[in-house]
Amino acid sequence: MQSMRMAIGAPTPVIARFLAIFALLAVMPVSAEAAPWTAQPSWSPPAQLPSTRLANAAVGDLNGDGLPDLLFGEYDNSGPIGFLVAYENSGTVSAPAWTAAPSSWTTLNGTACKRQFNGQLHSDDGMYKPALADMDGDGKLDLMIGSRNFVCIYQNTGTTASPIWTRNASWETVLEDLNANRAYNPSMADLDGDGYPDLRLMGGGSTFYKNTGSGSPFVPSWTEEPTWGPVGKRGRGAGGHR
Numbered sequence: 001m002q003s004m005r006m007a008i009g010a011p012t013p014v015i016a017r018f019l020a021i022f023a024l025l026a027v028m029p030v031s032a033e034a035a036p037w038t039a040q041p042s043w044s045p046p047a048q049l050p051s052t053r054l055a056n057a058a059v060g061d062l063n064g065d066g067l068p069d070l071l072f073g074e075y076d077n078s079g080p081i082g083f084l085v086a087y088e089n090s091g092t093v094s095a096p097a098w099t100a101a102p103s104s105w106t107t108l109n110g111t112a113c114k115r116q117f118n119g120q121l122h123s124d125d126g127m128y129k130p131a132l133a134d135m136d137g138d139g140k141l142d143l144m145i146g147s148r149n150f151v152c153i154y155q156n157t158g159t160t161a162s163p164i165w166t167r168n169a170s171w172e173t174v175l176e177d178l179n180a181n182r183a184y185n186p187s188m189a190d191l192d193g194d195g196y197p198d199l200r201l202m203g204g205g206s207t208f209y210k211n212t213g214s215g216s217p218f219v220p221s222w223t224e225e226p227t228w229g230p231v232g233k234r235g236r237g238a239g240g241h242r
């Protein structure tokens with residue numbers, strides 16, 4: 001036995017890694033491959049949304065009660081215009097229930113959100129795609145809306161219990177310079193752990209921005225981070241999703 005062990009020798013690092021993976025697979029329960037998602041019809045909003053197409057949802061606690069609420073971006077074909085629909089979570093932590101939110105949750109205040117590209121003015125051009133995040137770190141969720149040809153940001157100038165959306169164009173640095181004729185779809189999370197939410201923007205590909213704001217009070221600003229994108233994925237203006 002001793003001579004056999006000496007003949008085979010110690011496993012190389014590659015073989016050792018293979019054996020470790022094989023051992024891990026051998027003890028992994030079959031159920032781990034099962035889909036983790038189960039449909040929960042009772043969690044759906046109580047009524048059909050006004051528009052049945054191009055709806056996008058953002059989730060966040062908009063009234064500070066600890067329960068996540070729903071904010072939908074909707075699209076009116078006849079305009080075309082975008083608009084918001086909100087539901088307050090009146091359920092419990094384990095069983096959400098939805099009631100129509102106050103109209104102030106879906107009212108956009110301040111300068112109109114519009115952009116000019118190639119000599120054409122696109123005003124509230126439908127397909128609102130909302131994202132919620134506390135961009136300035138004051139404890140209140142703020143609102144970013146992507147649409148065709150623009151991204152606009154609304155600072156929450158209300159309270160933790162009652163949001164008021166007020167357009168703050170000074171927070172839209174860099175995002176003003178987006179390519180035309182794209183439908184921009186934002187999502188936000190703190191990707192580098194500095195305490196401020198960063199941005200992933202879909203629209204002609206997937207582009208990542210670090211929140212490089214500064215000051216007191218903090219003013220959000222956005223700097224493109226090409227290295228944050230998934231390997232092999234194309235960035236802004238490269239075609240694809242619109």
Ligand SMILES: [Ca+2]
Binds near residue numbers: 063067
């Ligand atoms: Ca809530």
Ligand SMILES: [Ca+2]
Binds near residue numbers: 137139141142
């Ligand atoms: Ca905020």
Ligand SMILES: [Ca+2]
Binds near residue numbers: 189190193194195197
């Ligand atoms: Ca960050």
